[in-house]
Amino acid sequence: xxxxxxxxxxxxxxxxxxxxxxxxxxxxxxxxxxxxxxxxxxxxxxxxxxxxxxxxxxxxxxxxxxxxxxxxxxxxxxxxxxxxxxxxxxxxxxxxxxxxxxxxxxxxxxxxxxxxxxxxxxxxxxxxxxxxxxxxxxxxxxxxxxxxxxxxxxxxxxxxxxxxxxxxxxxx
Amino acid sequence: xxxxxxxxxxxxxxxxxxxxxxxxxxxxxxxxxxxxxxxxxxxxxxxxxxxxxxxxxxxxxxxxxxxxxxxxxxxxxxxxxxxxxxxxxxxxxxxxxxxxxxxxxxxxxxxxxxxxxxxxxxxxxxxxxxxxxxxxxxxxxxxxxxxxxxxxxxxxxxxxxxxxxxxxxxxxxxxxxxxxxxxxx
Numbered sequence: 001x002x003x004x005x006x007x008x009x010x011x012x013x014x015x016x017x018x019x020x021x022x023x024x025x026x027x028x029x030x031x032x033x034x035x036x037x038x039x040x041x042x043x044x045x046x047x048x049x050x051x052x053x054x055x056x057x058x059x060x061x062x063x064x065x066x067x068x069x070x071x072x073x074x075x076x077x078x079x080x081x082x083x084x085x086x087x088x089x090x091x092x093x094x095x096x097x098x099x100x101x102x103x104x105x106x107x108x109x110x111x112x113x114x115x116x117x118x119x120x121x122x123x124x125x126x127x128x129x130x131x132x133x134x135x136x137x138x139x140x141x142x143x144x145x146x147x148x149x150x151x152x153x154x155x156x157x158x159x160x161x162x163x164x165x166x167x168x169x170x171x172x
Numbered sequence: 173x174x175x176x177x178x179x180x181x182x183x184x185x186x187x188x189x190x191x192x193x194x195x196x197x198x199x200x201x202x203x204x205x206x207x208x209x210x211x212x213x214x215x216x217x218x219x220x221x222x223x224x225x226x227x228x229x230x231x232x233x234x235x236x237x238x239x240x241x242x243x244x245x246x247x248x249x250x251x252x253x254x255x256x257x258x259x260x261x262x263x264x265x266x267x268x269x270x271x272x273x274x275x276x277x278x279x280x281x282x283x284x285x286x287x288x289x290x291x292x293x294x295x296x297x298x299x300x301x302x303x304x305x306x307x308x309x310x311x312x313x314x315x316x317x318x319x320x321x322x323x324x325x326x327x328x329x330x331x332x333x334x335x336x337x338x339x340x341x342x343x344x345x346x347x348x349x350x351x352x353x354x355x356x357x
Contacts, residue, residue, distance in 0.1 A: 015234065017339055022200075022235040023303050027328060027335035043293070047280075050292040051272045053299070056196040056203065057265025058235030064266055068273035076270050084262065087234025088242050092254045094229045095246035106350050111232060113346030114339075115307070116317035120324025121335050123304040128329060130297045139294040146298030151306075156202075157299060161292050168291020169284055 002039070002070045004078050011063055011079045015086040019111065022059040024118050027125040029062055039070045042133055050165075053157045060084070138171060180217065180248045182256045188215075189241050189260030196237075203237035211244050218247050238262065320345070 014028055026049070033040045040048070048065035055061055060083055067079020134140055142164065149160055188210065196203040204227060211217045218226075223244070230239030238261060245257025279285055312318050320342060327333045 014336075017336055018234050019232070019339070019343075023300070023307070024335070024339065026300060028339075031335050043289075044280075046293045046296050047276060047289050048273070049296045050289065051276060052269055053296070054272065055265040055268045056193055057262060057269070058200070058203075058237050060235055060238075061265050061269045064269040065273045065276075068270060069277065073270055073274075076273060077266070080262065080266050084234065084238060084258065087239060088255065088258045090233050091226075091230065091239045091242040092246055092251050094232075095226070095243050095254060096251075098225060098229065106347075106354065107232065109350040109353070110343065110347045112311075113317075113320075113349055114342050115311040116321040117324040117339060117342030117346075119304055119308045119311055120321035120326075121328060121338060122300060122307065123321070124325045124328035124335075126297055126300040126304055127325075129300070133293060134297070139290070142291060143294035143298045143301075146295035147301055150299050150302040160295060160299075164291040164295040165288035166291070168288045172287035172290050 002037070002075065004071060004074060007067060007071050007075055007078050008082045011067065011082040012085060014063070015083040018060070018083070018087065019114065019118065023122050025060055025062060027121045027128075029066055030125060030129070033066045033070075037070070040066060042129070044069065046129060046133060050161050053161050055158075142167065180253075182249060182252060185245055185248060185253055185256045186260040189245065189257045190264055192241070193261040194264040200235075200237055204240055207237075207240050207244060218244050222247065 010032065014025070014032070017028070018025060030042075030045055034042055034045050045066075048062055048069075049059075051065055052059060052061040061080075063079045063083040064076045068076035071078065130143070134143065146160060146164060149155055150157070192203065192206050192210065196206045208220075208223060212220050212223050223240070226240050226243030226247075227236060230236035230243060233239075238258060241261040242254045242258045246254030249256070276285075280289075308321065312321055324338050324342060327338045328335055
């Protein structure tokens with residue numbers, strides 16, 4: 001079990017570099033939780049991703065799952081509060097000054113310029129997770145079916161994940 | 173600010189956003205659409221233009237679904253309103269994930285659950301691939317963007333660098349490029 005203070009500090013730092021709509025959390029949390037602190041195995045990390053997609057909250061609910069693993073219910077609470085703290089504070093500051101923000105074009109163009117790196121990181125996460133967790137042809141086929149559904153239909157991820165769970169029970 | 177927005181109570185804010193956080197399955201843009209429908213169209217709490225500004229700022233840091241809630245709450249009742257809206261939106265998902273996490277770590281030895289998760293794992297990876305492709309098509313414009321995406325990919329896959337450092341390096345590079353472009357104009 002990790003101390004709540006160190007959990008708070010870890011998730012707060014992640015919250016500070018949390019750009020590009022949330023998916024950048026996948027490579028960040030994967031590195032920190034699995035490789036660095038060994039709080040989760042790779043399998044558990046992927047299971048947590050599936051669970052966090054079952055809720056209306058953002059993908060960042062992954063923080064709740066990983067925090068829960070590292071420190072129980074309180075760990076999940078601390079992780080959730082601190083990962084969202086930087087963006088909530090920022091939005092409050094923005095809300096307060098939003099017609100006075102001056103160098104906004106610089107912020108905007110810096111962020112736009114940074115987003116390709118986020119794309120590269122997300123692709124790398126898919127590569128790393130796939131390379132170390134896909135073991136058979138059966139799983140690869142499920143991946144392709146999932147890909148096709150997500151890419152070309154509007155079915156909610158929640159429905160797809162529940163369906164995939166049922167398929168998993170049937171074929172294993 | 174008209175009278176109507178002055179009078180919105182914190183209780184009403186928390187209940188509204190908890191409802192959004194409870195029913196907005198689909199995440200991301202689905203949430204934004206729901207907040208727009210309820211707060212702009214139904215309740216008239218915020219104008220459509222202000223809402224879009226909030227959405228644009230919401231891209232800066234963190235998930236924009238949460239950010240538009242915070243922004244709208246702040247618009248209604250200042251800092252307390254913003255925090256109330258954020259808490260209301262996150263709490264249902266937080267409780268649900270906590271419950272699911274507890275079930276998961278208590279019962280993950282069950283063969284049925286193991287089998288089900290064997291099915292969900294590849295689908296989650298498929299989802300990440302789709303996100304990478306969709307984001308790539310929207311965000312990568314031109315050769316330098318492509319180069320940056322490839323460099324970030326190689327840095328994490330081949331060199332095994334920490335994603336946080338890659339991100340910071342990209343941010344620094346992008347900031348310099350922005351200043352440079354501004355000087356040229």
